Each structure stands twice: as structure tokens, then as C-alpha cells.
Amino acid sequence: MTLVTWQSWLVRTFARGTLAAAFMRTHWGWPAAESVHFIGLSLLFGTIVVWDLRLLGVGRRIPFAALHALLRWTGIGFALSAGSGVMFLMTEPTEYVYNPSFHFKMACLAIAGLNAAAFYLTGYGRAVTSGTRDVAPRAAKLFAVISLLAWLGVIVFGRLLTFYRPAWCEATPATFVARCVPSLNQQ
Amino acid sequence: MAAIFAVLGSIESSAFSTWLRESPSLLAFPLMLSLHAIGMGLAAGINGAIALRILGVAPGVPLGGMRPFLRVMWAGFWMNAASGVALLIAYPTKALTNPDFYLKLTFIALALVTVRALDRRVFRAPQALDAVPTPPGARVRRLAVASLTCWAGAIIAGRLLAYTYTQLLASWR
Numbered sequence: 001m002t003l004v005t006w007q008s009w010l011v012r013t014f015a016r017g018t019l020a021a022a023f024m025r026t027h028w029g030w031p032a033a034e035s036v037h038f039i040g041l042s043l044l045f046g047t048i049v050v051w052d053l054r055l056l057g058v059g060r061r062i063p064f065a066a067l068h069a070l071l072r073w074t075g076i077g078f079a080l081s082a083g084s085g086v087m088f089l090m091t092e093p094t095e096y097v098y099n100p101s102f103h104f105k106m107a108c109l110a111i112a113g114l115n116a117a118a119f120y121l122t123g124y125g126r127a128v129t130s131g132t133r134d135v136a137p138r139a140a141k142l143f144a145v146i147s148l149l150a151w152l153g154v155i156v157f158g159r160l161l162t163f164y165r166p167a168w169c170e171a172t173p174a175t176f177v178a179r180c181v182p183s184l185n186q187q
Numbered sequence: 188m189a190a191i192f193a194v195l196g197s198i199e200s201s202a203f204s205t206w207l208r209e210s211p212s213l214l215a216f217p218l219m220l221s222l223h224a225i226g227m228g229l230a231a232g233i234n235g236a237i238a239l240r241i242l243g244v245a246p247g248v249p250l251g252g253m254r255p256f257l258r259v260m261w262a263g264f265w266m267n268a269a270s271g272v273a274l275l276i277a278y279p280t281k282a283l284t285n286p287d288f289y290l291k292l293t294f295i296a297l298a299l300v301t302v303r304a305l306d307r308r309v310f311r312a313p314q315a316l317d318a319v320p321t322p323p324g325a326r327v328r329r330l331a332v333a334s335l336t337c338w339a340g341a342i343i344a345g346r347l348l349a350y351t352y353t354q355l356l357a358s359w360r
Contacts, residue, residue, distance in 0.1 A: 031350045035343040038227065042342065045225075046232015047239075050256055059255045066247030073239055077232075155228060159221045160213075 008177045010097045015173035017090030024091040033084040040080025041158075045151055047074040055128070055136045055144035064136070068129045094166060094176050101157045101164040108153030115150060119143045195280045196357035207277035216277060222270035227345075229263020231338040234302060238331035241309065241323045250323070254310040260302070280357045287351045291344035298337035301330050 001009075015021075023029045047070050053059070054067055089096050096102045119125050124140045136144075169180035198204055207215050233256050240248055275282050282288040308327055323331075 031347055035346045038224075038342045038346055039231075039339055041224070042228050042231040042338070043235055044232070045228030046234070047236045049229065049259065050233060050236050050253075053256070053259065058259070059252050061252035062248050066245055069245035070236060070240070070248070073236070073244060152225065155224050156221045159224045160217055163213075163217055 004177060007097050008173075011093040011173045011176055014086075014089045014093035014097075017086075020087050021091040024087055030088075030091070033087045037081050037084040037088075040077045040082075040084065041155065043077025044074050044081060045077075045155065047071060047077065048147060048151060052144035052148050055140050057135065057141075060134050063134070064131070065129045093173055094169075094171075094180070096161070098166040099161055099164050101160040105154055105157035105161070108150045108157060112147060112150035112154065115143055115146045119147075192280070192357045195283065198276060198279045199356055199358070201276075204276050204279075207273060216274075219270045219273045219277070222266055223274065226263045226265075226267030226270060227342065230260055230267055231298075231342060233257075233260040233263065234298070234334055234338055237305065238334045241305070241327055241331040243322075246322070250309050251312075254306075257302075257306060257310065264299075278355065280359075281352045281355050282348065284354045285348060285352045287344055287347050291341055291348065294337045294341035294344055298334060298341060301334035301337060304330050305334065 024033060050059075051067060051071055051074070054062060054064070119140070122139075124137065124143065128136050128140055166180070169176070171179040199208075207219065210216075237250075237253055237256070237260075239245075240250065240253060305327070308330070309323065314321055
């Protein structure tokens, strides 16, 4: 599958969310979803920063096992942001699928996710939360640094989306590539 | 009224304001927006984490141990104050002619009052570092709810700024 067919498949798939798009096109639909997206961002980022900084040595009086319970709210924040984020995609899929800033944002998100998965799969998660030491092993600190950088990247590239929107082009999701991607039109 | 718009207009025609609005550099408007989003995540987010702890999430965490994170929260706040002033210098008329902007500032002011009250009542309290944390009282819990409400209000009012302004620049009359 080439990049072009993969992208047009993505656009068509997200464009199927017509119910969500109808809500988003109501007067307050888009700003409401944006508000949820930012509140989710704050919950997600605030709680993950506390956890990652604790791994890096801030707040040593807090036991890791006790603090780990806070991360449930990282998940809740993520659910709010991801849910509202998919709403944006279902309403204006071409604005994101063909936006380079969105590609970087998703890459950072993937790094954050893989990094979190690796933290637990390598056993460091268990070692930190079930141990009695108040200092995290050095490798666990590396996970924390990668996590902080990746989430910062998600926020920055998210904010930069608006500056890298593809030029406006009148088309339906099905005809977008054919009508609006110049390199293909020339062929 | 004309005098106010003359002042706003002169801010908008200043070199810094024009650069922020019109420069294609990522260090102009895009950087300010990015800093504003990161600062929001730190200020509202860490405040949220502390408020959730007070309301019973992660009950084994000694509240006194969370005090170092208050500094990070304040760093986020000052990051937002600075980037917010830059965004205001870029579009002073857009913000100052919008009632929603004052609503946002009110929410932030009230949120800061709750943060200071929580710092005094919770973090500096003598029992803050007990090994077995005592559950916070009703008054402190109400403060935590107020804090979460004010930050959510500030975020929503801030987001709505882009949809509720009526005049973009002083010259647009």
C-alpha cells in the first residue's frame, strides 16, 4: 500500500463519522470539543509530569507505589483528548491526514506510548512500584526523560497544526487526492 | 473610547506586536501559543493532580510530599503569564474588547486564590508529612473542587476566545 492510498483510506474512514461531524458543525460543537481536548491535555500532562519528575528525583517523600495510583487519571485525561481528537478528524479529515505537523504529533504520541509500554514490559515499572527504595534506577529515569520530551512534542506539534494546514481545496474526502494533490494531477 | 482605541492601535503598530502577528518565524506567534499550551498543562494539570489527591485519589501519597510540585506548577503559571502577555501584545483589541477575556482572567485569579489557600492549609500544615496521611477535611476538599472548577473554567473561557471576539484590530472599525 502506498502512502497516497493509505492516506486516502484514512480520510475516507474518518469521514464515515457523519454523526460526530454533524455535532461538530453545530454552533458550539467545535469549541466544546476543543475545550474537552485541552482539559484532557491538562489532566494527562499534569499527572504524567508529576510521575516522571518523581522518577527523576523530585518529591522523594512520596512512595512510588502510592503515587502510581494517580496514573489512572493520566488515562482518563488521555481518553478525553483522544475522544475529542477523533471528533476533529471525523469532521475535517483532510486537515489532519495531509498536515505535516499532525504526522509529527502522531509520531511523538507513538513514542510516548511505546515508551510507556516498554517501561512496564521491561520490568522497570514493577521494580519501581513494588520496591521500597525512594530512588528510581537510572534506566527508569531514561524512560521519564523520553516520556517528558515525547509529551512536550505532542503538545507543541498539536499547537503548530494550524500553521501547516493543507491549502483549502474544494473536494469531498473521496475526491480529495485526485483533485487536491498537485503531484498526482500532473501524472 | 477613541483614546482607548488609539492606545490599542499604537500597541498593534509597534515593532514587537507586528512581528508577533506577521512574522513567518516559528519563534513568533507559534512559539507563544506552544508555550501557552505547555504552561497550561503544567499549571492546571499539576494543580489538578494535587486537587485529585485531596479528593481521595492515590490516598497513600503524603500531601506534604507533593509540595515540590507546587513549584513546577508556579513555573507553568509564570510561563503562561509571559506568553499570555505576548499574545495580548499581538492582538490587544481582540482580547480587551471581548468580555470572555475578563471571564478567563477572573477564573485564573480565583484559581490562584485556591492554590494559595491550599498551600497554607494543606502543605504547610504540621501534619502534612505524617507517614499515615490524615484524610483532608471538608473545607479543604471544597477548596480542591473550587480549584478544579476554576481551572476548567479558565481553559474553556480561553478556548472560546477564538470564537467570541468581535473586533480583531483597532484599525478595523
